[in-house]
Amino acid sequence: MNKLVLTEEETMLADMARGFLDGAAPVSKFREMRDAGQTFDRALWKEMADMGWAGVLVPEDAGGSDMGFAAANVIAQEMGKTLAVSPFLSSAVIAATALRQVSDARASDALAKIASGEATYALAVDEGIKFDPEGTAMEAKADGNGFRLNGKKQFVVDGALADRLLVLARTESGLTLFDIPADRAGIQRDASNMIDARDAARITFDDVEATGDDVLGSVDRAMDVLKPALQAGQAALAAEMSGLSAGAFAMTVDYLKERKQFGVEIGRFQALQHRAAHLWCEIEVTASAILNAGRMLDNDPENAELAVSLAKARATDTAKLSVIEGVQMHGGIGMTDAFDMGFYMKRARVGAEWLGDYSYHAEKIAAARGF
Amino acid sequence: MTVNPTEEFRAQLRDWLQENCPQEMRDGGLAENAICWGGKNWVFTSDAQKQWLERCAAKGYTVPTWPVEYGGAGLTRDQEKIFHEEMGAINARSPLQSFGIWMLGPALLHFGSHEQKLHYLPPIARGEVRWCQGYSEPGAGSDLANVQTKGEDKGDHWLVNGQKIWTSYADQADWIFALVRTDKDAPKHKGISFLLCDMEQAGVETRPIKMISGISPFCETFFTDAVIPKEQIVGTENRGWDVAKYLLTHEREMISGGGAGLSGGGRALGAVISDTMEEMDATLRADAMRCEIDALSIGLTLERYKDQAEAGQGAGDASAMLKYMGTELNKQRHELMMSAGGSDALEWDGPLGNRAGDWLRTKANSIEGGTSEVMLSIVSRRVLGLPA
Numbered sequence: 001m002n003k004l005v006l007t008e009e010e011t012m013l014a015d016m017a018r019g020f021l022d023g024a025a026p027v028s029k030f031r032e033m034r035d036a037g038q039t040f041d042r043a044l045w046k047e048m049a050d051m052g053w054a055g056v057l058v059p060e061d062a063g064g065s066d067m068g069f070a071a072a073n074v075i076a077q078e079m080g081k082t083l084a085v086s087p088f089l090s091s092a093v094i095a096a097t098a099l100r101q102v103s104d105a106r107a108s109d110a111l112a113k114i115a116s117g118e119a120t121y122a123l124a125v126d127e128g129i130k131f132d133p134e135g136t137a138m139e140a141k142a143d144g145n146g147f148r149l150n151g152k153k154q155f156v157v158d159g160a161l162a163d164r165l166l167v168l169a170r171t172e173s174g175l176t177l178f179d180i181p182a183d184r185a186g187i188q189r190d191a192s193n194m195i196d197a198r199d200a201a202r203i204t205f206d207d208v209e210a211t212g213d214d215v216l217g218s219v220d221r222a223m224d225v226l227k228p229a230l231q232a233g234q235a236a237l238a239a240e241m242s243g244l245s246a247g248a249f250a251m252t253v254d255y256l257k258e259r260k261q262f263g264v265e266i267g268r269f270q271a272l273q274h275r276a277a278h279l280w281c282e283i284e285v286t287a288s289a290i291l292n293a294g295r296m297l298d299n300d301p302e303n304a305e306l307a308v309s310l311a312k313a314r315a316t317d318t319a320k321l322s323v324i325e326g327v328q329m330h331g332g333i334g335m336t337d338a339f340d341m342g343f344y345m346k347r348a349r350v351g352a353e354w355l356g357d358y359s360y361h362a363e364k365i366a367a368a369r370g371f
Numbered sequence: 372m373t374v375n376p377t378e379e380f381r382a383q384l385r386d387w388l389q390e391n392c393p394q395e396m397r398d399g400g401l402a403e404n405a406i407c408w409g410g411k412n413w414v415f416t417s418d419a420q421k422q423w424l425e426r427c428a429a430k431g432y433t434v435p436t437w438p439v440e441y442g443g444a445g446l447t448r449d450q451e452k453i454f455h456e457e458m459g460a461i462n463a464r465s466p467l468q469s470f471g472i473w474m475l476g477p478a479l480l481h482f483g484s485h486e487q488k489l490h491y492l493p494p495i496a497r498g499e500v501r502w503c504q505g506y507s508e509p510g511a512g513s514d515l516a517n518v519q520t521k522g523e524d525k526g527d528h529w530l531v532n533g534q535k536i537w538t539s540y541a542d543q544a545d546w547i548f549a550l551v552r553t554d555k556d557a558p559k560h561k562g563i564s565f566l567l568c569d570m571e572q573a574g575v576e577t578r579p580i581k582m583i584s585g586i587s588p589f590c591e592t593f594f595t596d597a598v599i600p601k602e603q604i605v606g607t608e609n610r611g612w613d614v615a616k617y618l619l620t621h622e623r624e625m626i627s628g629g630g631a632g633l634s635g636g637g638r639a640l641g642a643v644i645s646d647t648m649e650e651m652d653a654t655l656r657a658d659a660m661r662c663e664i665d666a667l668s669i670g671l672t673l674e675r676y677k678d679q680a681e682a683g684q685g686a687g688d689a690s691a692m693l694k695y696m697g698t699e700l701n702k703q704r705h706e707l708m709m710s711a712g713g714s715d716a717l718e719w720d721g722p723l724g725n726r727a728g729d730w731l732r733t734k735a736n737s738i739e740g741g742t743s744e745v746m747l748s749i750v751s752r753r754v755l756g757l758p759a
Contacts, residue, residue, distance in 0.1 A: 257758070264758075267758050270748070276751055280754060284672065285665075285696060287675075288674070288675045291671075306667075310664060314664060314665075314668050362657075365663060366656070366659075370638075370639055371641030371645050
């Protein structure tokens, strides 16, 4: 049965993650990175790998900790609270899940490299302003025994610094997923100047050569491999956004308790109390959708689509409310760069778009529910 | 090969339902008059309804999680989930609903003596005695502990005088559970007792209140020198507020469960709308999608809280959240059902039956059982710890 409570192991994992992140990756650390123009901290990622996080979805025989999707969500959620920066979603969740669908020595070797923190990945899917994998136009034209890749990708999260790229391209009668090193000839990466100060890139593929060995899964059948990976990524991103909501909310409630106006704490005003309470209700309800998505991915992945889209849609909406209310209730100070709330607002907006926005997932839910 | 005990239960239950659930009872029972409330005055709307109640009661399926000795089936939480899934799978109507099941039962199971449980619970489970709730009083509103109805200690009984309001279905109920002030000198919350009262006695009168929905589910109930024997107290004298609070938690969860759209087979709002509308306009469709996302998530939260309760982590004040979110959603859902029905929905007993009445009824959802504003205040003070 899918019990919607954290197991003892998951609770311990959450406590451990919180303790580590509060020390090693607090929001102040993110601010330092932002100010230094740094979008990736390899040493921090190595520490996370040493704790088993990079291998959370990597089988034990490939050196992973194989804790499952619900556990990955727990880690992502804690990362969201402190706005920790890491390639966790791209590498440990999305790439690892894709590689797991393929059982050959090459995939196993790649998984081992993810688990050890040695290799990071980015997923190159988006070509337009909206997430639409099925609409992929980038061409991978058959050429002898291999392919030639031509086209452009944008909003490739973690794409400027990743060691490897998972690239979705159109082949003769379908879509094919390629796993190629990011420094292959013909690949040009331009780092995007993102509002959330994290790594993302626009990438141009100019006659990039790929062999049959670079194909992940089967030619023309990318979705066999990519769909589970996308779902895992969407669920973990939802979890990260729910952590983000909780982090922003905690700041707001603290502020309501200490900030005084008209001689009293503003948290005494019923107008603000009720808005804070409503926000808490939304966060609490979204937490259920996140937990459910993790359970479904672990126990019934074939039927997890509805649960995953529900989690991503709810988390997107809740994070939006959380940061809007966070800024509003902090007043003018909430609008300043010196204050952290803006970081939460920008991260929430990027998360809203990545891997499908609210409308994208609402449509999936409507389809699954028969209308 | 080992057989998963829960799956074995599912198989048995499925067989039993196939054999015992009459075909007429497999429509979800969406209309107000499809609900079987039971009680001495109950008139069955069909033989199938009677048969369905009797068969379920014999198995303990009217109150599946209650202990067997009190009329239940003693199901575990996992089995209960399966029970609801399998009932939903054939769109079976609930065999019996009542305040006895939702409210008094849980309170008695927690606070009642063994004798009280044996005496009161099985008739509730069999649908023989129908209960109503005597909490609210005129002028009290959400200030629920402001109880003026007083009980004078006469040795072996209390002599009760006062008035209750919003006593749902009191005109059809056999018994009432009521909050009565038994110590006028004690602090507000400390002088109240939780008493059980037979309504077929001198000194208890009830009068329906006609509502905007055209029906009269609510009543006023008057006590004039009504006699309530001492053994009809639940819990400790003057500590009835503890019982009341416990019961309110169940009421909140019950109301929110309805709001989550899990009743009636759990069909999606968009699918229900599609039944009567060939093409939904974009705004209505978007609203229905949002409603669906919220309904599914609130439903999962209800499940999560039940799982937490089973794991020994009570929801406590967080149940105020379920009540608030569930009832607000239910109001939205019915607003959308009205939009989808267009002018057909505007007639009493028109082509869409009682859709307008149902819509109007939902307006009380965020008032009864504590208003939405009271729920938000509970969350902000007790969960978030904001200053009062």
